[in-house]
Amino acid sequence: MLPLELHELSFTVGNAAIIRGISARIEAGPRTVILGPNGAGKSVLMRLCHGLLKPSSGRIVWQGAKNGDERKHQAMVFQRPVMLRRSALANVMYGLKLAGKSRSQSELRAMDVLEVVGLAQHAERAARVLSGGEQQRLALARAWALGPDVLFLDEPTANLDPASTQDIENIINAIHASGTKIIMTTHNLGQARRLGDEILFISNGRLMEHTPIDRFFKQPVSTEAASFIKGEIPWQ
Amino acid sequence: MNSLVEAFGAAWRLIAGFDDELAQVVGLSLQVSLTAVVIATLIGLPIGAMIAVERFRGRQTLIVLLNALMGLPPVVVGLVVYLLLSRAGPLGSLGILFTPTAMVIAQTVLITPIIAALSRQIIEDAWREYDEQLRSLGAQRLNAAMTLIWDTRFSLLTIVLAGFGRAAAEVGAVMIVGGNIAGVTRVMTTTIALETSKGDLPLALGLGIVLITLVIVLNALAAVIREMALRRYG
Ligand SMILES: Nc1ncnc2c1ncn2[C@@H]1O[C@H](COP(=O)(O)OP(=O)(O)OP(=O)(O)O)[C@@H](O)[C@H]1O
């Protein structure tokens, strides 16, 4: 699957350019953090990479993927996950069954991941009545259960309390350690520092830098990144 | 005034005593309208789901048309079905005019657009919310459509109940294609119309009470189902 190559990727809606000519090469291995202010285009970029949106121009190339089956090797946790109107367990089993797993295989796997994200005791509860934070864990469990090569995480801890954030960060690291490529967004600098190996900094639809984590925080190249790090988001 | 009170009294006695004629008319009404709503759902729901998740040329026009068909006047539906089924009509050889089957056909034509249009709306709203998530989880079009139908099943059920209510309360179509023949094609609404004009108020009133009760029960049922589903599934 990897590396993932983006060639002059652009996405426009009407007259609004949301992603502007992004080129990058994302390698297997390092945890990639897409960083940038609200509205920079992080979520759109991720949905483009995941194949949910069609680029207006430019190309997305997954190494060695045959046409159309790229998404089978990927999974994504959305910024606002959509829970199906069924139990937490059934939500996790849904994707597994679509992937051709038997009912019993799906259930075993689903219970395993629910256990890991700390939702085993809520397995039979309706997913939509779970709290925001619980739904976010469930979304992570549902994506991870698919055993993807690449896992996209769009603000995976946005609704979580500090203890839960810690839990989820540990799980993300475990997933990384198991060999799954992590590509995530956040606008939490602390989280970027804790989880990131490399940073893609996006501002206003443009890729401003693509650097290893240390260099990004010590000597950012762009003024946008520098002021973002200092906490001064430029007024636009 | 007195005669009105008497009529009410007589109507109650008919209902409470399970009067044969009344029971038969109510029975046929339920049979015809339930059959019609089942067929209309089997046709209308897939159409609604298909229009909701597919993008094709003329889709918008089809939606406008479908919405307009929701307001079809029952007498016009009755007239058209009559013309089709009458001896000189294209389906005249079936010989089903003035039978309950003809009434089922007319009511099916009447409520299929309602079920298709309303389910299209509900499924499309859900589709907007679910689309990317379902694709991400690996769902193809057909999987997605089934998932959406399943996830909106309680809202869809209220549509089916509404369709049933509309069918049972409709008079024009069944009157024309059924002919209101005693013991054969008389349903609640057509009997009410006939008995009122004949001045037999107790039977008309008795049927009116049953009909209104039915409509209220259906609406209450719809409300309870929604409420229960919301509490149970969020
Ligand atoms: N379908 C769309 N139509 C029009 N504008 C859109 C659409 N999708 C996204 N946008 C716009 O694109 C910009 C980038 O959106 P995106 O969701 O990628 O931001 P983000 O970087 O993820 O922000 P946040 O940190 O708040 O999640 C926003 O200004 C948004 O309004």
Ligand SMILES: [Mg+2]
């Ligand atoms: Mg976002």
